[in-house]
Amino acid sequence: MFAPSRRKQRRVLPYRVAFWLTMALIATVMYLQRSPIGLDGDPQSSEGLEITREASADVLVVLDYKAIRASGESFETRDWSAVWINIIEQEVGPVTIATPQSLSQQSLSAARVVILTASVANQINDALLPTLRQWVLDGNLLVVDQPEGRLREAFSANGRAGSRRGQQITFARDLPNPFHAQLQEMPLSTSYVGSTAARNDATTLLAIDGAPAIYAATIGTGTVVTIDFNLGEQLVALQQGKPTARFAVKAAARPESSTPSTEDLVLDERLRGASVPYADLLERFIVYGVLMRYAPLPAFWQFPNGAKGAVILVHEDSQLGDGGGWMLEHETTFGAVSTLLTTVDAGLTSEGAAQINKRGGEVGLLWRLASSPAEVREPVGMGRFKPVARPIDLATQLKALKATLPVDFVRSTRTLDGWWSESWSGPFETMAANGIRIDTSYGLRSTSGFAFGTGLPFLAFDSRGMPLGVREMPVIVPAQAIAGPSLEELLRISAEGHHQALTVSMDPALFADFPDAERFEKWLAMFQSVQDAEHVMTSALRFDTYQRNRRAGSIRSRLVERAPLPENARSSATAPNHQGTVLRISAEAKARNMFIVVPQNLGERRFLIARQGAKRVQGELLSTAAVTEPASIVGFELRRIALEQGFNTIDIYYH
Numbered sequence: 001m002f003a004p005s006r007r008k009q010r011r012v013l014p015y016r017v018a019f020w021l022t023m024a025l026i027a028t029v030m031y032l033q034r035s036p037i038g039l040d041g042d043p044q045s046s047e048g049l050e051i052t053r054e055a056s057a058d059v060l061v062v063l064d065y066k067a068i069r070a071s072g073e074s075f076e077t078r079d080w081s082a083v084w085i086n087i088i089e090q091e092v093g094p095v096t097i098a099t100p101q102s103l104s105q106q107s108l109s110a111a112r113v114v115i116l117t118a119s120v121a122n123q124i125n126d127a128l129l130p131t132l133r134q135w136v137l138d139g140n141l142l143v144v145d146q147p148e149g150r151l152r153e154a155f156s157a158n159g160r161a162g163s164r165r166g167q168q169i170t171f172a173r174d175l176p177n178p179f180h181a182q183l184q185e186m187p188l189s190t191s192y193v194g195s196t197a198a199r200n201d202a203t204t205l206l207a208i209d210g211a212p213a214i215y216a217a218t219i220g221t222g223t224v225v226t227i228d229f230n231l232g233e234q235l236v237a238l239q240q241g242k243p244t245a246r247f248a249v250k251a252a253a254r255p256e257s258s259t260p261s262t263e264d265l266v267l268d269e270r271l272r273g274a275s276v277p278y279a280d281l282l283e284r285f286i287v288y289g290v291l292m293r294y295a296p297l298p299a300f301w302q303f304p305n306g307a308k309g310a311v312i313l314v315h316e317d318s319q320l321g322d323g324g325g326w327m328l329e330h331e332t333t334f335g336a337v338s339t340l341l342t343t344v345d346a347g348l349t350s351e352g353a354a355q356i357n358k359r360g361g362e363v364g365l366l367w368r369l370a371s372s373p374a375e376v377r378e379p380v381g382m383g384r385f386k387p388v389a390r391p392i393d394l395a396t397q398l399k400a401l402k403a404t405l406p407v408d409f410v411r412s413t414r415t416l417d418g419w420w421s422e423s424w425s426g427p428f429e430t431m432a433a434n435g436i437r438i439d440t441s442y443g444l445r446s447t448s449g450f451a452f453g454t455g456l457p458f459l460a461f462d463s464r465g466m467p468l469g470v471r472e473m474p475v476i477v478p479a480q481a482i483a484g485p486s487l488e489e490l491l492r493i494s495a496e497g498h499h500q501a502l503t504v505s506m507d508p509a510l511f512a513d514f515p516d517a518e519r520f521e522k523w524l525a526m527f528q529s530v531q532d533a534e535h536v537m538t539s540a541l542r543f544d545t546y547q548r549n550r551r552a553g554s555i556r557s558r559l560v561e562r563a564p565l566p567e568n569a570r571s572s573a574t575a576p577n578h579q580g581t582v583l584r585i586s587a588e589a590k591a592r593n594m595f596i597v598v599p600q601n602l603g604e605r606r607f608l609i610a611r612q613g614a615k616r617v618q619g620e621l622l623s624t625a626a627v628t629e630p631a632s633i634v635g636f637e638l639r640r641i642a643l644e645q646g647f648n649t650i651d652i653y654y655h
Helices: 006-034 065-069 083-091 105-110 128-137 149-155 179-184 231-239 278-294 321-332 350-358 394-402 426-433 487-498 508-513 517-532 540-552 567-572
Strands: 059-062 096-098 113-116 141-145 162-165 169-172 191-194 202-208 211-219 222-227 309-317 339-342 362-367 377-382 385-391 412-415 458-461 467-472 475-477 501-506 535-538 554-564 579-589 595-599 605-617 620-625 628-633 636-642 646-654
Touching: 059 083, 059 105, 083 231, 083 278, 083 458, 096 105, 105 128, 128 141, 128 149, 128 211, 128 222, 141 149, 141 278, 169 179, 179 278, 191 211, 202 278, 211 278, 222 278, 231 278, 278 636, 309 321, 309 362, 309 487, 309 508, 309 540, 321 339, 321 350, 321 508, 339 412, 350 362, 362 394, 362 540, 412 540, 426 458, 426 467, 475 487, 487 501, 487 517, 487 535, 508 517, 517 535, 535 540, 579 595, 579 605, 605 636
Parallel strands: 059 096, 059 113, 113 141, 141 222, 309 339, 309 501, 309 535, 339 362, 362 412, 475 501
Antiparallel strands: 162 191, 169 202, 202 211, 211 222, 377 385, 458 467, 554 579, 579 646, 595 636, 605 620, 605 646, 628 636
8 A cells, every 4th residue: 555645636626625614604504503502682672761840739849860870889878868759659649750850939839848869968058048947937847958058057067077887777757666676687788977966956857876867957947857877778778679789789698590680689688588668667657647747738649449458460471372361360250459570571462462461460470580591583694594592682672562452552661580680770771762651570488577677669760870761569479489478478567557469469370280279279369368468459450550640730838827616526526616627628639439538647636537628619618528547657657538530629627
C-alpha cells in the first residue's frame, strides 16, 4: 500500500473541511430547532402618573411630583408622599389633589382638611403662610407631613434632635384594645424626627419609641396636626414590600428556581400568617383617630349594601380551559360571582368565555411572566427554520385572551405561581402600560393571612415614588393553604372591626385531579360562613368598579354650631334653647347600594338624629328622618346611612 501523496492530500483537504462543516451546520440547525436560543423580552412599561383631582371633596392633598422624582435614590430616602392619595381614597372616597402651583385661595376655602405632604415640606413661601394660618384660625384642620423650614417654625416642634430609625409604636391616643395592642406589634420600616423640646400646647396622638410622632396643636378654633415620622415609607414597605436599597428584589433560596416571587417582598417574617392588617390599622387610626378627631367628616363606606367586608373569589386555571369555570355555576346559586384567571394556553374557548360572562363572572389573565419558570416562548426565524425563541409578553397574552372574550377588555391579572421580577416595580409598570387595573399576584403560596398588611386594593408605585394606574389586592387565603389563620377566623376578625376584602384563591383543577367529597363540602360550607359574617362575595372587577365609584363620587360637609334641633328631637335634647351641632352633608353616590358613615360622637356631643333630603319650601326646612345603624372601624364608633343613587343632602344632629 502506498500512502497518498502530499499533493493529493492537499487537494482532498478542502472537501473534507467542507464536509465536516456541513455536518456541523446540520447538527447545529437540528439542535437549534429542538432547543432555540432564548432571547430576553423587551416588556412595555409605563412611567408613573402625576395624578391630580378636582373632586368635590372635604380633603385636599398637596403634592409636588417634581420633588418626589428628585428625592433620594434609595428606598429609605425616596419621597413616598403620594401614599396620601391611597389613604384618603381608601378610607374616605373622593379627594382633591393639588400641586404647589395649583393651590389657591379658592381650593383652600372649599376644603375642611388640607394635607401638606412631605414633598412640599420646604416649599411654603412667606406669602402663603399667613393665608394658611388664617384658614386654620377659621376652624379648619391643617396636616403637615414631616415639615421643614418656615412650616416647622410656624406649626411644629423644633426637630433639632434629628432623624432616627423607629423600633416600635409605643402609644396611640384613644385607640381601644385590642387594636392598640395590635398597632404596637406592627413591624416598622420608618424614621422619625426627634425634638429637643416638645411644642408646649401640643397633644401627642402617636408615639414611636416614646417620642411624639403625631401631635396636634390648637390655633384659634382650628388645629394643626404634625406627622413627624415617615408614614409613606412605612406603608409602602408593608404593602408593596421592601426591596433592596436600589429597588431590586432578592430571591430567597429555593430548589425549583432562583427567580424572585412576591413572597420575597414581605417586610418582616412576623407578617407571615399575620391575622392583623397592620397597614390598614395604621391608616384608619390616622383617618378616624386623628383627622376626624379634629375635623368630623363623612366618608363613603367601603363595601356595597353596608356589608361588613367582602370576599373576592378568584380561580386560577392553566389546564382545564372551559372546565375552569365550573365553580361559578355553584357560586351563582349563592348570589356570588368570581374571577377566573386563565393562562392563554389553558384551552378556554369563546363559547366557554361567553358562558362565564353570561353568569356575571369575570375572566382575567393568569400571566406567564417572562424570565420566570412559568414563561412561554415563541420560536422566531424564517420559514421552518426558527433558531431563536423569545418570551411571549403581556401584551401578546392579553391580545390572545381578548380574542376569546365577549368583551374587549381584560382588567385583572395574576402572575402564575406568584413569580415576580428582580425589578421591584417592573411588573406593575408593564401592567400599567397594558391597561390592567387590578392585580392579585401578591400573597404566600401556602400560608394565609395579611402578609402585606392589607386585603384592600392599594395603589402601586414605581421606584421613583410615582403612582401607577394599577392597584394590588393581595391573596389572603391561597388555594393550598396549610398554615395561617382559617377563613372563618379571618371573617370574624374582619366583621369585628378590621372590615377587610379577603381575596380567596381556589384552583378548580384541585377537585378534578383529586376528587375529595370532604373538600367539596367544605367549599360549599364557605358560602354560609361568608353570609353569617355579613360579607359580600364578588369578583375582582366588580369590587374594583365599586371602589372606583366611591372615588368618583363627591362629599362636601360643614359644621353648623348652635343650630335649632328638629321638633321631634327636642324632647330628648339636653342643650339649652333646643340647640345643637349639625354636620350638614351633600353627597353624590355614583351607584346603588352605597352608604356613608359619620362619627358617632363629636367630642362631648352625642349623635341625636339624622334627617335626609333637606330642602326649603316657602321658607320652611323640610326633610325626612334617615335610618341609621351603628358601625365601627378599629374601635371608632360610627353611624352608617344608606344613600340613594345620585345627589343626597343629609343633616346629622349632635347634642
